[in-house]
Amino acid sequence: MTLLGPLLMAGIFIIPVIIGMKSHTKHDIMVLDETGWFQGKFKNNVDDNGLTFKAFTGTQNAGKDSVKSGKFSSLLYIAKPEGKETPHPIIYSEKQPDINIKNYISKIMNDEVEKTKLTEQGISEDQLKAIKSDVNITTIKINESGQEEKSSTELAMILGYVSSLIIYMFILLYGVQVMRGVTEEKTSRIVEVIISSVKPFELMMGKIFGIALVCLTQVLLWIVLTTTILGVFNTVSPNKLNPTKTEQISNNTNLSATGNQVAKVETPSADKQVGNDILTGLKNVNIVQELSLFILYFLGGYLLYAALFAAIGAAVDSETDTQQFMLPITVPLIISIVAAQAVMQNPDGPLAFWLSIIPFTSPIIMMVRLPFNVPIEQIALSLSLLVVGFLATTWIAAKVYRTGILMYGKKVNYKELWKWIKYKG
């Protein structure tokens, strides 16, 4: 699983791209242009969309028949409009053409119509080219020493979001493993033998730390392997990966916030610019700082939750009973992931601040905030509260563990747990 994981993760990114590249079904579109304005304007676009355009000579009905008989897949019929009106093209096809094709054709026609109209107004094509602009914003951070670093907003957002996702996943995954291990020891009754040699607290902490190390190793391995695989893929077929995926991810994260989806048709130059920004931005991201904070928050969050999971494992008699206790523990984690999007939109607002301070949500939310230059005092406060947090949950867990680990057959509810926590010695 350790080795399979990165392959799967990389696969999630790579496979759709590969499938996307190969799987365009060929569309031949016959163009019946009664206006004559678009002669030679429809360029074949086989690579991206599988489109070939051919001029059609014949009537509209003949064209429709050819579509029906399958000679070609679609007919683009542009009737001559009345006067100066914009043409209203119709695409006849057997199957519904996909949105990319429609957009592609639409764009070409729009560009042509615009050009024509502007030319009629007296603006030449060269003037037109000069007007058309492609504003691409370069973001540069000015840090305390006045140095300027090229940064990349998209990259920062992705890094933050991905780190928080990783923390969320692994806390859940390995926290549950701690819980299972504790319950297993309880049901197999080996626990009584072991705690005649070591204290219950030592057994619980041993389990938590042991699994923490496994977890950390796996996370780091995943990160290294996944980036390596993606890096290799990127050198092999460059630019296929980053820009599209970057846009897609930021589109997805913006989806619920803004409610609309950015059109997938981008001008090639903008793509390249974003891609370059990402690569330079990557070099400038303070890897050491980001990584060490990642590890600190990861460990803190894990320790906090693992203690609670250990407590649940000790309180119940079998795995099926764990469900009722798991929900309250996982709720803060879920809240964090849901709030992450809002935090990304407003990284310095009150929601972001409080969620990145409270120990239960801070590991995830702070990761999301980090790319947006969180003041060092807030990070310090957040980390120290996290430490207090996991010390507190460990203390509670120790009390529950010590009593629960030998208690069988009692249906445990929160009242019972509270008694155990108060119970001395």
Added chain:
Amino acid sequence: MDIFVAKEVTKRYAAQTALNKVSINVPENSIYGLLGPNGAGKTTLIRIINQIIAPDEGELFILGEKLQPKHTALIGYLPEERGLYKKMPVGEQAMYLAQLKGVPKQVALKKLKILFEKFEIQDWWAKNVEDLSKGMQQKVQFIVTIIHEPKLLIFDEPFSGFDPINATLIRDEILELRKNGATVIFSTHNMASVEELCDDIALINKSKKILEGKVSDIKKTYRSNSYEIGYNGYSENLFSLLPGGYTLLEESTADNMLTAKIKLPKDESPNTLLQLVLPHVEVHAFKEVLPSMNDIFIEKVNENRASVSSNLS
């Protein structure tokens, strides 16, 4: 010297008292039986001795010192509900548990190999625990309990779950452990084993100790001056030969031999009984009827129950 002493140990759980000022003295190099009905408090006491839980009141001493965490290396514990990690190989697990008790790795390896051979499970060293039969698993558990050669061994229901052959194996082991200088405390309902093995016992009922002492002494206390005669050659009622003051407790026949249990009058010598019957019968067996631990157990617990209820009413 007493290897282990508990003084007025008391333990309360929320609603009830599990142990109420229980004191026991376990003589060194003895086999000590901890008896009592279910729910009496035996397991609680055992857990306190193993420092799994702490008493609310009272003190415990091992080899004259107050009981501390370091003493766990001197104690070997086989709980009643015993278990092992199912998916871990047997040998590896035994090594882990041995090292947990402080046995160095190389020493543990050697000793375990010897013990595995002794108990005839050496072929299962590399197999997972779940592949072993229950009896084999229990052998492993037993081995792991004695691996660090503890001075004090505590077994909670050691014979439960063992077939007769393995039960004998365990019994022989317990005797050998005592021969080698260890002290064994075991808690059981198997009165036959108590009869066979124990030097001393303590009987606990409803969180209180109601009896303690050497088995032989206790039996003598409960003796009732009864004797058993195995005889034949007298077809009539043997009892009619006896004057008043004698009680016939039991009579039975088996394979031509008649057996009678007769209670003598107080302080009467058994020789008198023999003299009375010898002229008439052929005596094949003659011995004192000592109460079984089973009977003493039942009698004592019932007595205790009666006195408790009479105190309440």
